[in-house]
Amino acid sequence: MNQTVGHPILRVQDIHKAFGGISAVDGCSLSVAPQSVTGLIGPNGAGKSTLFNIIAGLYRPDDGGIWFNDTRIDGLPPYEIVHLGLSKTWQIPHELRNMTVLENLVLGAKENSGEHLLNLFIRPGEVRRDEQRWRARARDVLKLTQLAGLANEHAKSLSGGQKKLLELARVLMTDPALVLLDEPVAGVNPTLAASLMDLIEKLRLEGRTFFLIEHDMNVVMNRCDRVIVMHQGRTIADGTPASVKANPVVIESYLGG
Amino acid sequence: MSSVSEANPPAETPRLVRWREALRPTPRFRRQFLRAVIVAVIFLAFLAGLAALFGISILQYTLAGFRLSSIVIVAAIGLTVIYGIRGFANFAYGDLMTLGAYVALFVNMNLALSLIWGAIVSFLALAVVGILLEVLIFARLEGRGPVPPIVASVGVGLIIQNGINWGGTTQQWIFRIPAVTEIPIVPGIGFHWIRDFGTFVVGIGFVVSVHILLTYTNLGKAMRATADNLELAKATGINTKRVTYAAWALSCSFASTAGILLGLIGVLSPTMGFNVILLIFAAVIVGGIGSPYGAVLGGLVIGLSQEMSVPLLIWLERPDVLHLEHSTAYKVAIPFIVMIGVLIFRPWGIAGRPPAFARRVFFMERLTQVLGRRGDATEPVQGEGGG
Amino acid sequence: MAIDSGTWINVGFYIYVSIAFAILALGFNLQWGYTGLFNAGIAGFFLIGAYTAAFAITPPTPPSIGYPGHLGGFSFPLPVGAVLAMVASGAVAALVALPTVRLRADYLAIATLAFAEVLRIFAINLESITAGTIGIPGLPAPVEFNPPDAFLNATVKVAVSAALILVLLLVLYFMAESPWGRVLRAVREDEEATMALGKNTFQYKLQAFALGGALMGLAGWLFVITLNYIEPTGSSAATTLGFAPAVTFSVWVMVIVGGAGNLRGSVVGAFVIYGFQWLSVQLKDFAPTELKEGIPYLRLMIVGVLLIVLIIYRPEGILRERKRVLR
Numbered sequence: 001m002n003q004t005v006g007h008p009i010l011r012v013q014d015i016h017k018a019f020g021g022i023s024a025v026d027g028c029s030l031s032v033a034p035q036s037v038t039g040l041i042g043p044n045g046a047g048k049s050t051l052f053n054i055i056a057g058l059y060r061p062d063d064g065g066i067w068f069n070d071t072r073i074d075g076l077p078p079y080e081i082v083h084l085g086l087s088k089t090w091q092i093p094h095e096l097r098n099m100t101v102l103e104n105l106v107l108g109a110k111e112n113s114g115e116h117l118l119n120l121f122i123r124p125g126e127v128r129r130d131e132q133r134w135r136a137r138a139r140d141v142l143k144l145t146q147l148a149g150l151a152n153e154h155a156k157s158l159s160g161g162q163k164k165l166l167e168l169a170r171v172l173m174t175d176p177a178l179v180l181l182d183e184p185v186a187g188v189n190p191t192l193a194a195s196l197m198d199l200i201e202k203l204r205l206e207g208r209t210f211f212l213i214e215h216d217m218n219v220v221m222n223r224c225d226r227v228i229v230m231h232q233g234r235t236i237a238d239g240t241p242a243s244v245k246a247n248p249v250v251i252e253s254y255l256g257g
Numbered sequence: 258m259s260s261v262s263e264a265n266p267p268a269e270t271p272r273l274v275r276w277r278e279a280l281r282p283t284p285r286f287r288r289q290f291l292r293a294v295i296v297a298v299i300f301l302a303f304l305a306g307l308a309a310l311f312g313i314s315i316l317q318y319t320l321a322g323f324r325l326s327s328i329v330i331v332a333a334i335g336l337t338v339i340y341g342i343r344g345f346a347n348f349a350y351g352d353l354m355t356l357g358a359y360v361a362l363f364v365n366m367n368l369a370l371s372l373i374w375g376a377i378v379s380f381l382a383l384a385v386v387g388i389l390l391e392v393l394i395f396a397r398l399e400g401r402g403p404v405p406p407i408v409a410s411v412g413v414g415l416i417i418q419n420g421i422n423w424g425g426t427t428q429q430w431i432f433r434i435p436a437v438t439e440i441p442i443v444p445g446i447g448f449h450w451i452r453d454f455g456t457f458v459v460g461i462g463f464v465v466s467v468h469i470l471l472t473y474t475n476l477g478k479a480m481r482a483t484a485d486n487l488e489l490a491k492a493t494g495i496n497t498k499r500v501t502y503a504a505w506a507l508s509c510s511f512a513s514t515a516g517i518l519l520g521l522i523g524v525l526s527p528t529m530g531f532n533v534i535l536l537i538f539a540a541v542i543v544g545g546i547g548s549p550y551g552a553v554l555g556g557l558v559i560g561l562s563q564e565m566s567v568p569l570l571i572w573l574e575r576p577d578v579l580h581l582e583h584s585t586a587y588k589v590a591i592p593f594i595v596m597i598g599v600l601i602f603r604p605w606g607i608a609g610r611p612p613a614f615a616r617r618v619f620f621m622e623r624l625t626q627v628l629g630r631r632g633d634a635t636e637p638v639q640g641e642g643g644g
Numbered sequence: 645m646a647i648d649s650g651t652w653i654n655v656g657f658y659i660y661v662s663i664a665f666a667i668l669a670l671g672f673n674l675q676w677g678y679t680g681l682f683n684a685g686i687a688g689f690f691l692i693g694a695y696t697a698a699f700a701i702t703p704p705t706p707p708s709i710g711y712p713g714h715l716g717g718f719s720f721p722l723p724v725g726a727v728l729a730m731v732a733s734g735a736v737a738a739l740v741a742l743p744t745v746r747l748r749a750d751y752l753a754i755a756t757l758a759f760a761e762v763l764r765i766f767a768i769n770l771e772s773i774t775a776g777t778i779g780i781p782g783l784p785a786p787v788e789f790n791p792p793d794a795f796l797n798a799t800v801k802v803a804v805s806a807a808l809i810l811v812l813l814l815v816l817y818f819m820a821e822s823p824w825g826r827v828l829r830a831v832r833e834d835e836e837a838t839m840a841l842g843k844n845t846f847q848y849k850l851q852a853f854a855l856g857g858a859l860m861g862l863a864g865w866l867f868v869i870t871l872n873y874i875e876p877t878g879s880s881a882a883t884t885l886g887f888a889p890a891v892t893f894s895v896w897v898m899v900i901v902g903g904a905g906n907l908r909g910s911v912v913g914a915f916v917i918y919g920f921q922w923l924s925v926q927l928k929d930f931a932p933t934e935l936k937e938g939i940p941y942l943r944l945m946i947v948g949v950l951l952i953v954l955i956i957y958r959p960e961g962i963l964r965e966r967k968r969v970l971r
Contacts, residue, residue, distance in 0.1 A: 088840060397956050403748060
C-alpha cells in the first residue's frame with residue numbers, strides 16, 4: 001500500500017485527532033517526496049483539511065508525530081513552522097479583507113525588520129530598505145500570479161478566483177520549501193486553473209514541493225506525481241495516479257462514502 | 258423499555274408505570290447525585306471544623322453566603338441563557354436587575370400593594386422589556402461577532418441606570434414588607450423569615466422551574482438545541498426567533514426577580530444592579546457559559562467565596578497581622594480572583610465544553626514547555642519514509 | 645485683552661481635558677482599532693497612571709487629623725512623573741495581557757472590567773496609600789505662578805497639553821503606519837491567517853496592549869497636572885471625569901465616532917464627545933429648573949443612545965479608516 005519515499009521532506013506518522021468524541025484523523029501516516037507535486041484525495045469528511053491544519057500547527061494532534069526535513073514539528077506554533085519553510089493556504093480564502101492586496105502580500109515576508117517595534121527607532125535605514133525590498137518582491141509575485149493590476153485594491157473587492165490567487169501569492173511570499181495547498185483550483189475557471197497549475201510546475205522545477213488537496217480529478221490525474229488517498233481519517237492508498245485510480249479500495253471508498 | 262407483556266396487563270395503569278419510569282433515577286443521575294452528596298458532606302465537615310475553631314457565630318457568613326448565592330444563581334441563570342442563545346455578554350444585565358427592583362418598588366410604594374404583586378408585575382414587565390430589546394436592537398446585530406452587542410448592551414445599561422437616576426430617585430429606598438422578627442438560632446445568627454428563607458425558597462423554586470422547563474417542555478428542548486448550535490436548530494425546523502424571544506423574556510424576568518431579592522437583603526439604589534454585575538459574570542464564567550446548571554454551581558462558588566472570605570479579611574484587619582483598613586470591602590475582589598483563575602486555566606468553566614479547535618493557548622503551552630521541556634521536540638530522526 | 649478671563653479658563657479646561665481623553669482614546673484605538681483587543685478596563689490603567697504620577701510629583705503629606713495621608717511625596721519633576729506613570733501603566737497592562745489577550749473578545753472585556761473595578765476598590769479603601777475618597781489635593785501644575793494667576797495657569801496647561809498631543813500623534817502615526825502596525829491590523833482582520841503567515845500574534849497583541857496601557861497612564865499624568873486633584877470615585881455630577889466605568893464607556897464612543905484605526909479620528913472624537921458633555925455643564929444654568937437636576941444623567945443617557953445607534957448603523961466610525969496605498 002505505501003511506497004517507500006527516498007528521503008521524504010514531510011513525514012506524518014500515526015496522527016490522531018478527535019473533536020469532542022468524533023475522530024477526524026484516526027491513525028494517519030504518509031510521506032511526501034521532495035520536489036514533487038503530491039495529491040491528497042478522498043471523499044468528503046475524510047479528514048484531509050484537518051490533517052493539513054495539524055501539519056501547519058493550527059491544531060495540536062492528540063497523538064503521533066510529524067517531521068519536516070527531519071525536524072519534528074508537531075506541537076510547534078504555526079509561526080515557527082512557517083519559518084522552517086512549511087506554509088499552507090486555506091480552503092476558503094482567508095484574505096485580510098480590509099487591507100489591500102499589496103499589504104496582504106507584504107505581510108508574508110519572513111524577515112521584515114520593520115515588523116519589530118524597536119527597529120523602527122534604532123534601525124530606521126534598515127527598516128526602509130527591507131520594506132522596499134519586500135514591496136518589490138511582492139510586485140514580482142503579483143505579476144507571477146497575474147494580479148498585478150489589483151495591487152492597491154482592498155482584498156474584499158476581489159472575485160472568488162482572484163482571492164484564490166491571492167492565497168497562493170501570499171504563501172509564495174513566505175518562501176516555502178513545502179507548500180500545502182487546500183483545494184487551490186476549486187471554483188476557479190479552467191483557464192486560470194491551468195495557468196495556476198503551470199505556475200506550480202514551474203515553481204516545482206525551482207526546488208519547491210507541493211502537497212495539495214483537490215477534488216478536481218483532471219488536476220490530480222494529470223499534474224500529480226503521486227496521489228495519497230484518505231478515508232475516514234487514515235490513508236488507504238498511495239501511489240501513481242493511474243494505480244490509485246484503478247485501486248478497488250479507493251473506488252469503494254468514494255462510492256460507499 | 259416496558260417489561261410488561263401484552264398478554265397480561267399489569268395491575269397498575271400504564272400511566273402510573275410511565276411516571277414511575279420517568280421518575281426513576283438513571284445511572285448517570287445516581288452518579289451525579291452521589292458526587293453532589295459527597296461534596297456536600299465535605300462542605301459540612303469543613304463548616305463544622307470552622308465552627309469548632311472560631312465559634313459558631315462564624316456560620317452567619319455561611320448563611321450570608323447562601324443568601325447571596327441564591328440571588329446570584331437566579332441572576333446567573335438569566336444571564337447564561339442569553340449568553341448561550343444570543344452569544345454575547347449582556348452588560349446591561351445589572352441595570353435590568355435594578356429596573357426590576359424599581360418597578361416592584363413602584364408597585365409596592367406608589368400603588369400600595371404587597372411586594373408579591375410588585376414582583377409579579379415586575380416579572381411580566383421585564384419580560385416585555387427583554388423582547389423589545391431583542392426586536393429593536395439586538396436582532397439587528399446578529400452575526401456581527403461578540404463585540405457590537407456588548408457595546409449596545411452597555412448603551413442600554415447607561416440609559417436604564419441614568420433614567421432611574423433622573424427619575425428623581427437618587428436616594429435609597431427599602432421595600433415595604435411586613436415586619437418580621439429574626440429567629441435567633443444561636444447568639445449572633447438570626448434567621449429572617451423573608452430575607453433568608455424567602456430568598457432560599459425563591460432561589461430553589463427558580464432553579465427547579467428552569468430544570469423542568471429545559472428538560473420536559475418542548476420550548477425548553479428547543480432552547481437547548483438553539484444554544485448548542487443555531488444553524489442546526491434552524492435546519493431542524495425549530496422556530497429560533499420564538500426561542501430567542503422566549504430566552505430574552507426569561508432572562509429579563511429572572512433579572513427582575515434577582516433585583517428584587519437584592520433589594521430585599523439591602524437597599525435599593527440606582528447602581529445596585531451594576532454593582533453586582535461582575536459577580537454575576539463571574540458566576541456564569543465559572544459555571545460555564547450557556548449552562549444553567551453551571552450557573553447554579555458558579556453561583557454557589559461565587560456567593561460562598563465572597564461571604565466566607567469575610568472572617569479571613571477581618572483577621573487581616575488586626576494590627577498584628579496586616580492592619581488592613583476597611584478589609585471587608587475587599588470581599589468583592591475574591592470572586593474576581595476566582596474568575597480570573599478560571600479564565601486562565603479553564604475558560605470554559607465547570608459545566609462548559611472545551612473548544613474543539615484552534616490553539617490560542619501559547620501562554621500555558623509555553624509555560625509547560627519551559628517548566629518541563631518536551632525532550633524530543635527537535636530531535637533529528639533518521640529513517641525511511643512510509644509507515 | 646478681548647477674551648474674558650473667566651471664559652478662557654473655562655475653555656482652557658475643555659481643551660486640556662479633551663486632550664487627556666484624546667490620549668486615552670489613542671491608547672484604546674491602538675488596542676482595539678488596530679489590534680482588535682476590546683479593553684473594558686480603560687479606567688483602571690488611567691487610574692494607575694494618575695496615582696503613580698500623583699505619588700511621584702507631590703510634596704510629602706503626612707497623615708493628620710481628618711486626612712489619612714498618602715504614599716509618595718517624592719516631589720519629582722513633572723516629566724519624571726510622566727515617565728513613571730507610563731512605565732507603571734504599561735507594565736501592569738503587560739501583566740494583565742499575558743493571560744487575557746488570548747481569550748475571546750467578550751472574555752477579555754469582562755476580565756478587564758473586573759480588573760478596573762478591583763483597582764477602584766483598592767484605591768478607595770487603601771487609605772493610607774491613596775488617601776481614599778478624600779483624594780489628593782494640591783497636585784502641582786506645570787508652572788506655579790506667584791501670585792497665583794488662573795489665567796496664565798490655564799494658558800500654560802493648554803500649551804503643554806497641545807504640545808503633548810501633537811508629539812504623540814506624530815510618534816503614534818509613525819508607529820502605527822509602519823510594518824509593525826500593519827501586523828497589528830492583520831491580527832485584527834484575521835488572527836489565524838496572520839499566524840499562518842508566520843507572525844507570532846501573541847507577541848504583537850501583548851505589545852499593543854502594553855503600549856495602549858502606557859498611553860492611558862500618560863493620560864492619567866496629564867489629568868493630574870491639569871486638574872491638580874484626584875480621587876477614585878469621581879464626583880457624582882461629573883461621573884465621566886474620574887475612574888468609574890463611565891469613563892471607559894465614553895472613550896469607547898469617542899473611538900467609535902472617530903473610526904477604528906484612525907488616529908486623528910480619535911482626537912476629533914474626544915473633542916466632540918467631551919465637548920458635548922462640557923457644553924451640557926455650561927448650559928446648565930440656562931436650563932429650566934426641572935431639567936437642571938437631571939443634566940448629568942441625561943448626558944450619560946445620550947452617550948448610551950449614541951453607543952447603540954453608532955454600533956448598529958456606523959460601526960466603522962463617522963470618519964472612515966483610510967486605504968493604505970503602498971508605493
